[in-house]
Amino acid sequence: MIPFNKPHMTGRELAYIAQAHGLGHLAGNGEFTRRCHVWLEAQTGCGRALLTHSCTAALEMAALLLDLQPGDEVIMPSYTFVSTANAFVLRGAVPVFVDIRADTLNLDETQIEAAITPRTRAIVVVHYAGVGCEMDAILALAQRHGLRVIEDAAQALGSSYRGRPLGSLGDAAALSFHETKNIIAGEGGALLVNAPEWSERAEVMREKGTNRAQFFRGQVDKYTWVDVGSSFLPGELIAAFLLAQFEExxxxxxxxxxxxxxxxxxxxxxxxxxxxxxxxxxxxxxxxxxxxxxxxxxxxxxxxxxxxxxxxxxxxxxxxxxxxxxxxxxxxxxxxxxxxxxxxxxxxxxxxxxxxxxxxxxxxxxxxxxxxx
Incomplete structure (x- = not known):
């Protein structure tokens, strides 16, 4: 049987995992995580990249950054994976489904405005099959109505829209490195933060709501709980595997x-x-x-x-x-x-x-x- 999917290995994954093991830093935010962040920021042009343990986790971080309240609405396609909706439902928001285009199978930008209500807070686009949504029209619409735009770019690393990398266009974007994707880590993801006002807060949320990263940079004399958050970091072994994939x-x-x-x-x-x-x-x-x-x-x-x-x-x-x-x-x-x-x-x-x-x-x-x- 020819399988639908078969994970690809570059050949350096185990060597990098061994290096991570030798460094003795197995929790997240080590040297391999740093190198992955540098690569993502250079390749996508995003404001800031933060590895997560899944694309689902990255979407959940985006939902947290939106400060959603129960009853708020988020527009998105229905033709997508459950995580696209679940991340916002967990915050009490209501996904509002809009139809897709017949050509690209992406969110139909011409139908979004009719779905906007006083409770709408954001538009979540899904770049289906790595083909970009009509981002110019969607971003202009969001600006007119004061809405945020989140890119579900789970399938889209390496794709672009009018020469601009997908994941760099919305306020934030979520990537997937699941073994069914092009670039893999078994499980894994990343949040790409483009809204400057979200950059520091995203780092805090990713570290369980603490300013731990600032402490290790010497910016504060101790770290403590400062905001909502959760444990979104992948371990260094995942980051080591992922770096080998990035390089190829x-x-x-x-x-x-x-x-x-x-x-x-x-x-x-x-x-x-x-x-x-x-x-x-x-x-x-x-x-x-x-x-x-x-x-x-x-x-x-x-x-x-x-x-x-x-x-x-x-x-x-x-x-x-x-x-x-x-x-x-x-x-x-x-x-x-x-x-x-x-x-x-x-x-x-x-x-x-x-x-x-x-x-x-x-x-x-x-x-x-x-x-x-």
Missing amino acids: AQAITAARMALWQRYHEAFAEQERQGLVRRPVLPAHCEHNAHMYYLLLPDLARRSALIEGLKARGVQAVFHYVPLHRAPAGQRFARAAGALPVTDAVSERLLRLPLWLGLEPEQDRVIEAVRACL
Whole structure:
């Protein structure tokens, strides 16, 4: 069976973990964490990078920084992972779901304004498949209404919008280094802070609400509890593993792009025949080849393709069950009107295997898809 995902190792992870072990600093915020922060800030152009133990944790930090009160509203897509909503529900806020675009499958910027109410505090964009949302329009809308913008950039490290790295555009952004992402640490994430007024507070929240980091820099004579917070730090072994991945990020992206492009060219004829729809890439967005998906005409044909590929030894998977359909989504959130594109995409989208090392088997995947359509 060709699996949907297979984690890629660069070859230096264990050596860096051994170095961290030798340094005797295994808790967070050691030398490897510092080097990861430097790399992220240089690559994304964010104001400040802070490693977290997951992207979920980074989103929860963003929710804390918003100072949300019970009943406040946060606009976001329903076609996303549960963490996008859960982080804000934990603060008592109400996710308000807006439909996605039919082309990029990103939040439909033309429908956001109609969903804004006096309780709206923020817009959370999700850069689906590493393709940027229409950030100029969204940022302008947020400015007009006095709203914050949070980027869920879990899938988007290495992608850009009009030449600007995703994760550097909103007030804050969350990244994921889960083993299903391009750059991995098993589990892991980062909060990218771009609003200058949030920088110091984010550091405090990440350190359980204490000014511990300031103490170790010699800025205060003792550290104490000064704000709300929690334990969001990953250990140094995670940071050591991650640094090895960062150092190969350019090569990893290039290899994934080659796989992505091979798929895209292979299914052009099937798209012309109306059997599938391939991903749409706006000219002003540079993506990172996070995933390759196909949109089938309907649920029945997607289900048949999944089963047909399985019979031929290929694991292909669908993606999100929309949050507005989920029991918790109906309990804690609301939809801003009908979400027809979200509903349709959730029943039609199929993701194909895409991982480094797939190259010798990719033609087998392509031929299996063609045979099943």
